[in-house]
Amino acid sequence: QSVLTQPPSASGTPGQRVTISCSGSSSNTGSNTVNWYQQFPGTAPKLLIYRNNQRPSGVPDRFSGSKSGTSASLAISGLQSEDEADYYCEAWDDSLSGPVFGGGTRLTVL
């Protein structure tokens, strides 16, 4: 049981816009920024979004993040087949004194 809640799956067709939600509590997403990671099967996670909405160098601007209250969202516009991957949200938890992850969302491009 993950501390942050994500839908287990999401899907979209090429060119579409999809969003993935991440829900937490006052001790994590409600009081700290949210980061997002992308993971392809058999490979290490890669930082996609940090501090709610910042993109590291090299991440396409099709990827965007937002946060409101205790919920955060990752949006992918102009969906491409290569976006098919697992996506994880993560935030610091003040009660646990450490970062916590969501259970991950598998994105399928139909």
Add this chain to the structure above:
Amino acid sequence: QVQLVQSGAEVKKPGASVKVSCNASVYTFTSYGISWVRQAPGQGLEWMGWISTYNGNTNYAQKFQGRVTMTTDTSTSTAYMELRSLRSDDTAVYYCARVSGAVVVYFDYWGQGTLVTVSS
């Protein structure tokens, strides 16, 4: 390009210990902390702890306290994670990750992962 290169796969028996290494390059090792994150087969990511490469301070997740030790060797820019009293549910891929940011942290570079299999 920042690189974190981890040691190879391990197979251990229940009750044994494993020590995974993570060699950093192309940045100043002591300027960023290192965290360890594991992923059981088909499961999500689980944070295990953090070590300051500057002074060796550690912060372990409660679940692993007493069973994990994280260390560094600044002369070789290498971080280590030792997990003791292994159980079958410790079978997972173990990742090291560079910790960026100060008050607000995130994992900006990851090692390739080390598969640890615990089986009798």
